[in-house]
Amino acid sequence: MAHDIRALDPGAVTLAATPIGDSADASARFIAALAQADVIAAEDTRRLLALASRLDVTPSGRLLALHDHNEADRASRLVDEAERGGRVLLVSDAGMPTVSDPGYRVVREAVVRGVPVTSIPGPSAALAALAVSGLPSDRFSFEGFLPRKDGEARRALDALARDPRTMIFFESPKRLHETLERMAGAFGPDRRAVVCRELTKTHEEVLRGTLADLVAATADGVLGEITVVVAGWRGTRDPADHVDAVLALADEGMRLKDAAADVARATGLRTNDLYAAVLARRAGG
Structure with a gap:
């Protein structure tokens, strides 16, 4: 039996998850929200318009670019719009806004001013990678991107060396091999890990093995969007x-x-x- 699609809430900020690779993963609610929103704040407006075209939907609201460099200035403007009764939609290039993507400052501003915040859930690279990794998923942490500087990255990994939870990282293909080498140094070369590349896309690939195995497998470089899942510490329990x-x-x-x-x-x-x-x-x- 068909169900009516819930309309976008007026006077609220709505965070919507976008497909991480396959446009067919877009939810019916997300597609409807694109047509209903009064203002759509997108990490990249061109990419959003391209996605909307593939989904055969025409955004009716104003488009506003929202990225790391302008979010602090535009957060108040977006919340003002919601306070006036507008339907404000936040989207990132892939996945859920605020998760290693812009949106956090807007949400904080809305919370402080008592403006409702809701979400349209959907694809998540972090959870998709965890699900297919084959590593324990009962307890996990999302670590996002490691610091770019070598010393800071190594200190961050050293602090996680005895964390018993499965860890999820994002990484760029250019830095993947170097990051895996750092992980092998901090966690030990025999720690189990999984590299997920191009999830949900045509050339999806999942590499499993020890960190030493993955260092060797990525020596010649890789392409695409990368998520790394690393097993937690399984040291002595005494x-x-x-x-x-x-x-x-x-x-x-x-x-x-x-x-x-x-x-x-x-x-x-x-x-x-x-x-x-x-x-x-x-x-x-």
Whole structure:
């Protein structure tokens, strides 16, 4: 049985997910929203018009470019439009706005001013990559793009080395090989990982293996949109092996219980188990 498509909310800011590769993944609600919106803020207006043409829909509202360089200035303007009762639609080039894409400042401005914010969900490169990776998906973190500078990127990876959650990264094809080398250095060459290239597109490719395998597989370079999924740390689960880390934090002035909680977050262990192991160590001298 057919259902009526929900109309775009007036007086609200709506975030809409766009296809990450295959135009056929556009939802009926997204297509309807393009025709209903009074203002459409797009990361690249030309790409949006090209997508609308493929979807056989003509945007009726004003188009406004919204990118990293002008979002701070245009956030208030867009929220003003919604406050006047306008239907404001935010889209990025691919996937959901605000997820490694513009839109966050607009949402924050709307929240501060009490303007409703809603979404039209849809394609997500991060979740699509996680789903096909074959790596644990019960707990995961989205890390986005690593810093461009070598030292900052290495420090970011070192901080994640003992994170037990599956990690999702975006990366450019030009930097992929170098990033995988850094990951192998920080996480160890035997850590399992997956490189997803051109998801949902004609030349979709999923490379699985250890980080060492993927470093070798990308030595000659790759093309396309890239998402990297890396297995979380699966080190020892014995709380006694992490007592020194808790005591080191306590020696720096942190309360013992807080130190145990901090190490528990990094290792996936239970705070109470770590705390008990520390007390047992101290009791034993």
